[in-house]
Amino acid sequence: MAEQAQYEELARQLSAVGAVKRDLARILPASCPAGSAAVLALLDRHGDMRIGQLAELLAVDMSVTSRHVTHLAERGWIERSCDPADKRSRILRLTPAGRAVVDELSRRSSELLAERLSDWTDDEVGQLIGLMTRLRASFGDHRPGPRPVGVRATGPAPPPLEPTTRTPANT
Amino acid sequence: MAEQAQYEELARQLSAVGAVKRDLARILPASCPAGSAAVLALLDRHGDMRIGQLAELLAVDMSVTSRHVTHLAERGWIERSCDPADKRSRILRLTPAGRAVVDELSRRSSELLAERLSDWTDDEVGQLIGLMTRLRASFGDHRPGPRPVGVRATGPAPPPLEPTTRTPANT
DNA sequence: TATTGTTATACTCTATAACTATA
DNA sequence: TATAGTTATAGAGTATAACAATA
Numbered sequence: 301m302a303e304q305a306q307y308e309e310l311a312r313q314l315s316a317v318g319a320v321k322r323d324l325a326r327i328l329p330a331s332c333p334a335g336s337a338a339v340l341a342l343l344d345r346h347g348d349m350r351i352g353q354l355a356e357l358l359a360v361d362m363s364v365t366s367r368h369v370t371h372l373a374e375r376g377w378i379e380r381s382c383d384p385a386d387k388r389s390r391i392l393r394l395t396p397a398g399r400a401v402v403d404e405l406s407r408r409s410s411e412l413l414a415e416r417l418s419d420w421t422d423d424e425v426g427q428l429i430g431l432m433t434r435l436r437a438s439f440g441d442h443r444p445g446p447r448p449v450g451v452r453a454t455g456p457a458p459p460p461l462e463p464t465t466r467t468p469a470n471t
Numbered sequence: 472m473a474e475q476a477q478y479e480e481l482a483r484q485l486s487a488v489g490a491v492k493r494d495l496a497r498i499l500p501a502s503c504p505a506g507s508a509a510v511l512a513l514l515d516r517h518g519d520m521r522i523g524q525l526a527e528l529l530a531v532d533m534s535v536t537s538r539h540v541t542h543l544a545e546r547g548w549i550e551r552s553c554d555p556a557d558k559r560s561r562i563l564r565l566t567p568a569g570r571a572v573v574d575e576l577s578r579r580s581s582e583l584l585a586e587r588l589s590d591w592t593d594d595e596v597g598q599l600i601g602l603m604t605r606l607r608a609s610f611g612d613h614r615p616g617p618r619p620v621g622v623r624a625t626g627p628a629p630p631p632l633e634p635t636t637r638t639p640a641n642t
Numbered sequence: 643t644a645t646t647g648t649t650a651t652a653c654t655c656t657a658t659a660a661c662t663a664t665a
Numbered sequence: 666t667a668t669a670g671t672t673a674t675a676g677a678g679t680a681t682a683a684c685a686a687t688a
Binding site: 643644645646647648649650651652653654655656657658659660661662663664665 | 669670672674678679681684685688
Binding site: 309312319358359391 | 474475477478479480481482483484485486487488489490491492493494495505507509512513516529530531532539577578580581585586587588591593595596597598599600602603604606607609610611
């Protein structure tokens with residue numbers, strides 16, 4: 301367990317990491333925005349899968365994933381074939397053209413990272429990857445279902461501002 | 472220096488960290504979206520400052536910062552006074568009401584982080600903060616100006632896709 | 643009735659460009 | 666002429682809700 305000041309600092313760093321992501325996104329071609337590039341990378345890494353699985357891996361709503369997938373399919377970078385076992389589902393697969401794009405984008409982003417992190421050791425990069433992976437896991441496990449009943453962490457804590465939730469939902 | 476596979480993995484983790492940020496954003500009140508909350512946190516941490524400095528710290532365009540600031544000023548959470556030394560500038564300052572909001576939001580996000588990272592040691596959280604801070608620094612130093620001429624990292628590498636840049640700019 | 647995807651709609655965040663007012 | 670900030674406009678990413686087809 302860490303102290304409150306540390307958590308606040310972590311929150312600040314998380315909000316600031318967006319700048320790094322935007323920097324990385326600038327090397328993408330106009331035809332393949334970041335969301336689509338993420339889909340390509342996951343298909344390349346994990347192989348063929350359904351939209352739902354992809355949405356799970358992206359930690360994003362299926363409707364969002366569907367849009368990205370449509371974008372890629374329109375460009376011929378992925379194929380949406382029907383799953384014979386379940387006709388509601390569609391199996392996504394990288395096309396050769398799609399694979400070429402993934403390779404090129406991977407090359408570009410690796411090149412940029414290599415330049416920016418030229419003074420990082422292999423071990424340091426590995427540590428950051430490991431901690432970020434674990435961070436995602438610590439959050440991801442709680443995302444979908446309503447957390448284990450009766451836990452509620454610290455306490456009720458009546459919110460002085462507003463209901464509490466904030467997402468396109470209650471807007 | 473690390474290997475290409477490691478850079479690719481880091482890129483994936485960076486793109487995936489958005490899910491954690493969204494999770495954290497869900498605890499914000501509708502009246503204070505993430506962008507505004509970031510402004511409040513920076514003013515709380517660094518004290519009074521000008522819009523330009525804030526934009527620098529946020530690593531975001533000044534026009535974006537200006538919007539967030541307007542949002543906060545309209546709610547009475549910050550004050551925009553004129554800088555007597557330079558009448559073009561405006562000094563930003565948290566109001567007591569603003570400080571109360573910052574405190575509440577910090578409390579909430581710390582609470583959520585404490586819950587999610589309950590099995591992390593103080594040291595591990597510190598390591599993640601340190602590495603993310605360094606990551607930002609490694610990128611931030613290169614962002615504004617055109618990098619030191621004649622460096623170009625790996626090589627020319629003719630982009631098979633499109634020009635290369637991708638941002639609202641060339642869209 | 644429940645699940646897989648799709649589409650329509652709305653909102654936040656961001657950048658560029660044009661503009662005002664100072665320096 | 667250059668800088669600080671504002672505003673208008675546009676694009677990307679996301680979520681919710683309503684809907685289609687299939688289990």
